Amino acid sequence: MALMRLSSPHVHRPGKTGDVMKQVIAAALPGLATLVWYFGWGPLINAVFAVTLALLFEAVILKLRRRPLGFYLGDFSAALTGLLLALALPPYLPWWTTTVGVFVAIVIAKQLYGGLGQNPFNPAMIGYALLLISFPVEMTRWAGPQEVTGAQLSFVDALAVIFAGQGLPDAVTMATPLETFKHKGALTADELWAQSAQLLAGLHAWQAVNLAFLLGGIYLLLRRIITWHIPGALLFTLFMVSGFFYGADPSNHGSPLFHLSTGAIMLGAFFIATDPVTAATSNKGKLVFGASIGLLIYIIRTWGNYPDAVAFSVLLMNLAAPFLDYYTRPRTYGHKQPQKGIKR
Amino acid sequence: MADYRKITLDGLWHNNPALVQLLGLCPLLAVTGSVVNAIGLGLATTLVLVGSNLAVSLIRNLVPDAVRLPAFVMIIASYVTCVELLMQSLTYDLYQILGIFIPLIVTNCAILGRADAFARKNPVMPAVLDGLMMGVGFSVVLVLLGGLRELLGQGTLFSDMQLLFGPEAAGWKLTLFSDYPGFLFAVLPPGAFVGMGLIIAVKNIIDARRKARTERQPQPVEDGGSKRVRVTG
Amino acid sequence: MSKIWSFHGGIHPPENKQQSLQRPLEALPLPSRLVLPLQQHIGAPASPLVKVGDRVLKGQPIAEPTGFVSAYLHAPTSGTVVDLVDHSVPHPSGMTAPCVVIEPDGEERWIELQGVDDYRSLEKHELAERIRHAGIAGMGGAGFPTEIKLHLSDDHIINTLIINGVECEPYITADDMLMRERADEIIGGIEIAAHLLTPTHVLMGIEDNKPEAARAMTEAARRSRIDIEVVVVPTKYPSGGERQLVKLLTGVEVPSGKIPADIGIVVQNVGTLAAVYNAVHFGKPLISRITTITGEAASRPGNREVLIGTPISDLLAHAGVDPNRLTRLVMGGPMMGYALGNANVPLIKTSNCIIAGAADEFPPAPPAQNCIRCGACEQVCPAELLPQQLHWFAKGREYDKALNFNLLDCIECGACSYVCPSNIPLVQYYRHAKGEIRREQAEQRKAEQARIRFEARNERLEREKTEKEARRKARAEAAAKAQAAKKDDAVTSAPKADPEAALKAAKTAAAVARTKLKKAEKALQIARDSGESDLAALEAEVSAQQQKVAASEAALKAAESTAPAKTPDIKELKLAAATARTKVTKTEKALADAEAKALPSAEKLRSSLATLRSKADAAQHALAAAEQSARPAAPAEATAAATADLKQLKSNAAILRTKLKKARKAIEAGDSSAELAQQVTELEPQLASAEQALAAAQAQQPPHTGPDLKALKSAVAIARTKVKKAQKALDEAGDNDDLRAELAQLQQQAAAADAALEAAQQATESP
């Protein structure tokens, strides 16, 4: 009779880290589908390519670190990082740019810090931010929605654009609504969108994409993979701040709805900022964390150099997460006061 | 009797100011965007190091301990001023590029550190050699990092060498990749940190390998307890 | 229905309770051997009362407590003690511990049981003592001796008694079964506990997944003479944790590091209370309990009434456990129980459940993945800790940080490990860290102790050294003095400034010289005896010493003569005379001895006796002379005595006066008790006599010691002040006869004092 002597508990809730990651990946698929619907094959090719690269880089590093491949690749964290990065990238980004991004995300931002659970920054966002500051030209060449530009890129064309260095036809490119809005000059917001049907259609495409990510986020909430604190605080803060400025000067500032439905807001709120490794831990900390990201997004969007700001905001707050954790510790049962900070 | 071989190896490798002592990182990270910048700063730093070590070693028995640091700083500042003036006259463009980092050599801990840790305890010859080797070690890292960042950031090597070596050096530029998109990250400060980290990592790997090799021949442990003393009567 | 509060976190693991509830409670047949560990409770192990070979009766105590927190142990059946041995016991370590092994004789003969019908008539401590003698320790899991919790010291005032029928762990149904089957026993136990603790509230918590038990308890509670409120709480693990249950039922939290009794709450398990009932009413000690045997490997799961000490293998066999399917044997619940290494261990007082787990029921834990800080553990932690932070600290051995994050508030419920998606064995990390912290603290204490002992030892050694040094120094000094004395001799000492000191020095010098002489003589003697050839040197030394002695004695004599004839101290002289006499007698004795034995030293003794006698005589003379010369001083002494007496008398009189005054005052203040009046009457004659004595003494006083001018002066001043004060009081009070009379008296006194002063002044001036 081989009986084991083990520490309690002897029962375990089903569900592993890998399952969590898989659920998050599944929840991101509607968003990816919507992107494909509006922007053609590019996002899909990007996503597949990035996920493959991510797994490859992870495998190489694990091999170098002499870790078992199957065990660590099976947690799907690398795949998720690759997918999230791809979702944030422009649809027809040249392959080498994606490669650099994934390399930095997996190798430098994740594995060099010790692998899953040890990285202080969101790997996907590190990769994205690095690409954004290094290759501003490529990173801002967005395609327009197909129905607007009318130019259908076939799957082969898309592959050619991405991998063969074929330039993206000018007819296909179009600035994102956020960029358009940033450079609207003297026009008021209403005038800007009334300017052309194309712009408005582009705006609607982005709103649809955000809606899809919102749906995925709600799925994650329902499955209790994430809690409401971070996305709730983020969206609420962004809504309130943009609402305040919109209320004060509607002609120059975007409406709260505009801010909530463009750019990578929903992706950021539900998929990026909620990355548990790099976010604050306690519920109070999560609220502060999410709210600060929302505030930073608005500040950088409105007064910064970059049209969208999810990556930078998330990274800045990643930096502050340990600090938040130390100052938002819950009150332990039987104690009068929550302890603050950490004793040296 | 000073061990010149040890001083040389210390400066270049074992106790490299940039890789091991991690001194003088501010100019190191700031100006190593290209090889020419790195060489310029490396030369300037080496000059000051040699000069200050020499002077400190000469006055080492005259300066009371309490005021040694102000005295050293005065010496270093004087040398830096000389170097600054020299650069203004000889390589004005490079001087413009390096800007504030030339006067800031005064505050480079590597220099003050060597003055305080080595030169003030050693005679002139070892002190000068130490200054030279530390300077060379520092410069090598500067150039290495500059090369790395220039290569990654712009896809070139040895560009703008005319700033330092006269017009004929303009042709030294090597373009390794034509049509290189430019990797801005490498040129920006974060790239410097990452590059520096990689160089240190490489050095550590080499050291670890060497150590592992020497450890393969186990040294017999001396008999334990030989150093024991009696606590009680 | 009282309000139910809530605590943070908690989980809902699969209950798996139905399997063991299908069959009714059964009794296990008598096992062939019973193994009773001496420690089945928290605290000190009990010490055995039996020896190998003893026959014991059912219920006979076989081990007694060895301290405050300890418990009795009883024979679960009649039989023979066959062994007192280290046997493997139910403990996660799988280690062995001392056990009493009993072989039953099958007769089940009880010892005489003494129950009480009316426990209310007993003193509380007597009742508690009965519970203590029944060996009852908390049966919910921890095993804390029950009577301590029921008979608290006076600084704990209990307002709420909570009965824990929650049994939140999956699989376990022992309490559920007990509540269904023996609700009245539980209620009886509650009544006893309530009698002991006199709480204002009695609350009983039962989870809503045990409706039958709740119904049975509600029924029974209605029949009880005290007010017991049965509260049905929602099913959530770990509601049955003491602290969680307190929060759940009362809304207050037990402060960290305290026990519920500190906030006026006592929590008792239902099984414990049933045992208390049996102990008090029937005198039955705790020798059996209800244990759940369940798990997929058991074909007949259910609850069994088992004797304490029954080997688990017996229980497994009875439950039809298939050894081939059994992969994990858990004692306790799946959340907090521990796996046993083998089935050879006995059941103890705290064994509420045995789970015979099959492979698919308890699959081996997959290797732990990295923590992704998902925070699931934090959401479920009932102590509101940060389990993942604690895990980092425990893993990194940063125990001070773990302590700062309240590691010690962890109740090891296992909820965090249960939900962890990365399968990290969090609880084991905490257990290890807690143990390490305890060990480090113990080591720290020990090191501190060692340091103190080491320092104390060093101090002692140092002290001994300095003492030795001091002695050595003293000797050296004495030698130096002798040297100095010798020098003085050499120059036939100039007159000394201090003749007395010189005398002393001369005496010591003489003594030293004599000792040296003796030594030299002895050496010479020895040398002679051993036939040494080189005697000349020694002889020379002896003669030199003799000369020195002579010289020093001469010096001494000279010093004595030069020393001023100091007033001889009678005491000293007496002492000297006595010493001299003693010496004489001693020498006489020695002489007699020597003469009897015809020793050669007799001659010497005789001569020394002669000198001693003359010395004694001299001393006696000196004493007599001194006494004579002292006699004239006697009158002076008498005067002194008289003065002292006078003082004494004065103070006596003053004290009496004060007393009298006080008594009078008290009477004036309205306290006209007879006692006081009597006191006054008693005091008055006393005072009178005292004053008389004083006057007489004063009169005896020789005139020249007469009234002290100063004292008189101050007396006059005081009298004048008093007069002034009285006058003022009179002015203020207007017409008052009493005051006026007093004033007149005071004025007289003042006048008298004035007169006395004048007289005294004249007396002093005139001579």
Add this chain to the structure above:
Amino acid sequence: MESILIAIIALGCIALVFGAILGFASVKFKVEGNPIVDQIDALLPQTQCGQCSYPGCRPYAEAIANGEAINKCPPGGQSTIDALADLLDVEAIPLDAEHGQEQPKTVAFIREAECIGCTKCIQACPVDAILGAAKQMHTVIASECTGCDLCVEPCPVDCIDMLPIEPTLANWNWPSPSSSEHIIATDRGRGNAGSAA
């Protein structure tokens, strides 16, 4: 010229003021004794065994405060070295094998039948943990014994054993979970690349 004078005077004044402040501070906040020695002493195991080549733990603590190496305490072992390294903010180094190996904790035990009562061990014990008198059998107070083994060598009849402390139910502790990496893979044999960094 005047401005230079003003500058010199101003600098001089500042120097004077700050010098005065410094002087005042050095008097006012003078550190009594050397608390670092106490802190180091508190970390040492207090076995007083002398294996560090100092006569007792406190002398070694003083030596460490004066720059002696921290790796000379075999009874404390690596954990003490780590704690000292943490306190003094220096790099933790492996135990110096010249002073002995880290061994499991032991207590002295006198085989009483063989003891001749010479009191030599009593004199050797740094913490007075041995009881006995001349010509009487001696015994060790196990709870006070630090396991320094200083009593072993002076015993003329070799009747003192150093027995390892056996774990009991009371002091048993859960083992730390074996790290999962250890189960499924290992980082061992990768040299000291990490520690050299």
